[in-house]
Amino acid sequence: MTEYTRSAFLVRGxxxxxAVYGSGMVAPFVTRALAxxxxxxxxxxxxxxEYLEAAFYKKAMGLKLSGQAAKLAKxxxxxxQLHVEALKKAVKGxxxxxxxxxRFSFPITDEASFLKLAQTLEDTGVSAYNGAAPAISSxxxxxxxxxxxxxxxxxxxAIRLLxxxxxxxxxxxxxxxxxxxxxxxxxxxxx
Amino acid sequence: xxxxxxxxxxxxxxxAGGGGVASAALVLAACGSDNKNATTSAAAAGADTTATxxxxxxxxxxxxxxEYLEAEFYKQAAATGFFKxxxxxxxxxxxxxxxxxxxxxxxxxxxxxxxPAMKPATKFPLSDAKTIVKTAQxxxxxxxxxxxxxAPRIKNxxxxxxxxxxxxxxxxxxxVLNTLxGKDITPDGAFAKPASMAEVLPIAKQFIAG
Numbered sequence: 353m354t355e356y357t358r359s360a361f362l363v364r365g366x367x368x369x370x371a372v373y374g375s376g377m378v379a380p381f382v383t384r385a386l387a388x389x390x391x392x393x394x395x396x397x398x399x400x401x402e403y404l405e406a407a408f409y410k411k412a413m414g415l416k417l418s419g420q421a422a423k424l425a426k427x428x429x430x431x432x433q434l435h436v437e438a439l440k441k442a443v444k445g446x447x448x449x450x451x452x453x454x455r456f457s458f459p460i461t462d463e464a465s466f467l468k469l470a471q472t473l474e475d476t477g478v479s480a481y482n483g484a485a486p487a488i489s490s491x492x493x494x495x496x497x498x499x500x501x502x503x504x505x506x507x508x509x510a511i512r513l514l515x516x517x518x519x520x521x522x523x524x525x526x527x528x529x530x531x532x533x534x535x536x537x538x539x540x541x542x543x
Numbered sequence: 544x545x546x547x548x549x550x551x552x553x554x555x556x557x558x559a560g561g562g563g564v565a566s567a568a569l570v571l572a573a574c575g576s577d578n579k580n581a582t583t584s585a586a587a588a589g590a591d592t593t594a595t596x597x598x599x600x601x602x603x604x605x606x607x608x609x610e611y612l613e614a615e616f617y618k619q620a621a622a623t624g625f626f627k628x629x630x631x632x633x634x635x636x637x638x639x640x641x642x643x644x645x646x647x648x649x650x651x652x653x654x655x656x657x658x659p660a661m662k663p664a665t666k667f668p669l670s671d672a673k674t675i676v677k678t679a680q681x682x683x684x685x686x687x688x689x690x691x692x693x694a695p696r697i698k699n700x701x702x703x704x705x706x707x708x709x710x711x712x713x714x715x716x717x718x719v720l721n722t723l724x725g726k727d728i729t730p731d732g733a734f735a736k737p738a739s740m741a742e743v744l745p746i747a748k749q750f751i752a753g
Contacts (some may be wrong), residue, residue, distance in 0.1 A: 431732070482711060486700040491695040502691055502735035503714075505710075506728045506735075507729075509715035513719060518636065519719045520637070522640075525711040
């Protein structure tokens with residue numbers, strides 16, 4: 353049995369770094385990953401991902417799906433749309449301008465391809481929020497991001513269950529920085 | 544309680560420091576026989592501590608105590624013999640996650656210069672499979688809400704990152720267990736609700752013996 357997962361190791365490494373620099377300092381890797389973005393920038397990035405998920409489930413609802421998958425597509429489409437609206441409002445609340453939705457292209461043709469891509473998107477969403485959240489300055493925005501990421505994690509688990517995959521594959525969800533998230537979703541963005 | 548353990552506990556209380564956060568955490572962490580004594584030490588220690596660091600230590604020790612409860616619960620649940628096949632695998636997997644959370648949080652408290660909370664003595668409802676799954680379902684949803692409640696209060700960014708990477712795993716556990724008991728994967732809808740220490744502690748204390 354692995355006593356130390358990769359994530360736990362990274363966490364500890366980060367903690368050791370913070371012990372050297374002092375607890376009040378943001379770890380250098382966090383600041384580098386999100387340099388200059390600010391809360392509105394982080395939220396706009398999250399908004400783009402939520403646009404993507406909302407459009408994805410909307411498209412999935414048009415596929416021929418079995419009962420459970422159809423129910424999930426509808427429920428998740430609704431959640432992601434609510435996230436879109438909440439994030440737009442939050443960006444405006446910070447005095448920022450919400451980004452517009454890109455145009456997307458999803459290579460899904462049936463239930464299997466839908467669920468497979470859904471799993472990737474939800475897992476990526478969780479890692480994206482977890483990666484960005486520590487750089488959020490406002491406690492209220494952080495609380496909002498937390499309440500969204502918890503729901504994304506629940507989505508990820510439900511989709512994984514439907515696919516016969518482990519709903520929680522690791523003890524610590526991985527984090528992804530902005531560049532890694534962009535790389536993962538770029539193939540789905542048309543313009 | 545052995546003398547050495549009492550000393551260690553007092554040291555934890557001193558490190559945990561003052562304020563509402565610390566006293567809430569120690570209510571849970573110090574649920575042993577010297578409860579009264581422990582509360583007194585903490586109140587006395589509160590005056591001369593640094594708020595930022597001690598706030599985080601208290602939060603991580605609170606999370607650690609919850610993880611201890613979860614890890615022990617799944618360990619005992621797996622040993623009941625009520626579960627086979629996929630359900631037993633799930634219980635073991637979740638139990639292993641909670642054990643790793645215990646290890647990571649113990650390390651985190653030490654890195655912050657604190658003393659990790661001790662493993663509490665436990666009592667769980669383990670009469671039958673249905674009761675166990677129902678309890679697990681309640682505990683995981685509460686655990687996810689507890690992490691969500693603390694996240695905005697964590698000062699150290701690395702501790703926050705660690706807490707978030709655990710928070711979403713607890714959410715995954717909660718969703719699976721909700722499915723097992725026929726509940727919605729997202730009982731709060733599109734936005735999960737947080738729970739404060741004041742909301743979580745009375746429920747967690749039901750599982751602490753003593």
